[in-house]
Amino acid sequence: xxxxxxxxxxxxxxxxxxxxxxxDIILVSYxxxxxxxxxxxIPPNTGLLRxxxxxxxxxxxxxxxxxxxGNFSDQEDRMIIHLQALLGNRWAAIASYLPERTDxxxxxxxxxxxxxxxxxxxxxxxxxxHQLTNSxxxxxxxxxxxxxxxxxxxxxxxxxxxxxxxxxxxxxINTNSNSNLLIHHHEPLIPRPPSAxxxxxxxxxxxxxxxxxxxxxxxxxxxxxxxxxxxxxxxxSSPSEDHEGTLSYSSYSEVSQPEENTIGQLTPETxxxxxxxxxxxxxxxxxxxxxxxxxxxxxxxxxxxxxxxDLSLL
DNA sequence: AATGATCGCAACCGCTTTCCC
DNA sequence: GGGGAAAGCGGTTGCGATCAT
Numbered sequence: 314x315x316x317x318x319x320x321x322x323x324x325x326x327x328x329x330x331x332x333x334x335x336x337d338i339i340l341v342s343y344x345x346x347x348x349x350x351x352x353x354x355i356p357p358n359t360g361l362l363r364x365x366x367x368x369x370x371x372x373x374x375x376x377x378x379x380x381x382x383g384n385f386s387d388q389e390d391r392m393i394i395h396l397q398a399l400l401g402n403r404w405a406a407i408a409s410y411l412p413e414r415t416d417x418x419x420x421x422x423x424x425x426x427x428x429x430x431x432x433x434x435x436x437x438x439x440x441x442x443h444q445l446t447n448s449x450x451x452x453x454x455x456x457x458x459x460x461x462x463x464x465x466x467x468x469x470x471x472x473x474x475x476x477x478x479x480x481x482x483x484x485x486i487n488t489n490s491n492s493n494l495l496i497h498h499h500e501p502l503i504p505r506p507p508s509a510x511x512x513x514x515x516x517x518x519x520x521x522x523x524x525x526x527x528x529x530x531x532x533x534x535x536x537x538x539x540x541x542x543x544x545x546x547x548x549x550s551s552p553s554e555d556h557e558g559t560l561s562y563s564s565y566s567e568v569s570q571p572e573e574n575t576i577g578q579l580t581p582e583t584x585x586x587x588x589x590x591x592x593x594x595x596x597x598x599x600x601x602x603x604x605x606x607x608x609x610x611x612x613x614x615x616x617x618x619x620x621x622x623d624l625s626l627l
Numbered sequence: 628a629a630t631g632a633t634c635g636c637a638a639c640c641g642c643t644t645t646c647c648c
Numbered sequence: 649g650g651g652g653a654a655a656g657c658g659g660t661t662g663c664g665a666t667c668a669t
């Protein structure tokens with residue numbers, strides 16, 4: 314074999330492009346052992362020819378436990394549409410309302426499905442009475458964003474005040490029940506050590522993934538899977554508990570997660586657990602502590618679009 | 628059946644923000 | 649407080665899958 318293309322650097326050539334199952338296994342097992350974080354240490358310690366950033370991305374967007382992909386529900390659709398109208402293309406903020414979805418997924422879903430769907434709806438001759446024209450929703454967005462910013466400031470001040478008064482108890486907002494708004498869903502992130510349970514579900518995740526790969530591989534080329542007896546041994550389940558023949562990326566999501574939460578039942582736990590790299594996060598005062606968001610939550614839960622009356626409340 | 632067009636999504640790029648010494 | 653490293657984030661790309669002709 315000749316020398317690799319453009320190898321004038323003395324440093325190792327870092328691999329790019331799609332991850333292989335082998336690489337995933339290496340990454341996951343390393344993280345199982347050491348926890349997420351320390352991304353810089355991963356390539357040298359595992360031999361992965363990937364940059365630390367690629368490792369982090371692969372973990373946070375794909376291998377991390379608790380990720381659901383594909384099969385967006387109608388309710389999720391509505392939430393994304395509403396939140397996008399409210400927040401613009403701030404995918405991370407939007408994702409913070411959707412447990413088990415990554416911002417990358419939501420962004421892709423928006424670009425590929427929802428924006429088109431909306432455009433079609435908008436262009437429709439008899440759009441619903443509650444549909445807004447483009448210019449209306451631009452105005453709306455402006456108003457909401459301004460209000461939101463004010464609310465964020467208020468929330469931060471309130472939180473700061475609460476913290477400075479009450480030192481001895483857990484400074485989490487929802488102990489005060491006079492505001493049963495969004496707050497209890499969107500407490501500041503509390504760093505948690507990675508739990509064994511979360512790693513177990515990571516194993517499920519990758520197992521699903523590998524199953525899909527195997528099926529794809531055998532369907533495509535007929536040659537036997539290079540996948541690992543070792544893997545099924547490691548995760549304790551046979552990789553062949555599977556179903557229909559048409560398998561692709563989206564097929565992973567057909568293995569539904571047990572006890573899935575609906576939007577209305579979000580617990581702080583599930584809310585927090587999906588945030589990017591929550592283990593590194595401290596107090597996370599994103600947009601979601603804004604008290605006035607309870608209005609928005611109402612809209613989200615009821616599934617309608619905000620009316621002019623709603624607007625006037627802002 | 629062949630092939631060109633379009634779609635869907637994982638991964639990358641590069642800029643911004645946060646962290647840490 | 650400043651400077652470098654890491655993380656966060658949103659836009660964009662690359663490519664396999666699927667659809668249309």
